[in-house]
Amino acid sequence: MTHLLEKQSLDQLKIDIMYLQAEAITTNQESTLLLDGNQDSYSGKSTKTELSRKFTPTLHFQEKSEQLFRFSPPFGNISKFKTIIIQGHNKKYALIFQIGKGRFRIDEI
Structure with a gap:
């Protein structure tokens, strides 16, 4: 079950990154992705959308910075x-x- 929740969180991260890229292309405006290693979360911002997500409790950024x-x-x-x-x-x-x-891309290592 833990593996499935991790996969789901990583798949959502991929979808959100692709969305932010698409927003930059379609709106001709910059979009941003902020990875927060202290909170194990990320947020994104474009002209149309703001999103904020937290990883499942078993996923952690190795680097504890933004x-x-x-x-x-x-x-x-x-x-x-x-x-x-x-x-x-x-x-x-x-x-x-x-x-x-x-x-x-996201690779398993």
Whole structure:
């Protein structure tokens, strides 16, 4: 059950990131994603939407700080590339932001 809840939280994170990128592209306005390692939560903001989510209790950001990512129009490019480690109950995951047009993925490590 724990694994399913973690997967659901990570899937929701993916959906929210894709949504924020799409908002930057369709509205031609910057959108942001804030990862909060202290609260194990994240929030997003665009011209149309503000969202705030907390991970399931077994997921934790390894880095205990806030990290801000911006998605810029017209292509949804991300402001920086970085790998963020998320610790689960029995597994670790890497949220990888890549160079070029806001590409990202979540891998089990």
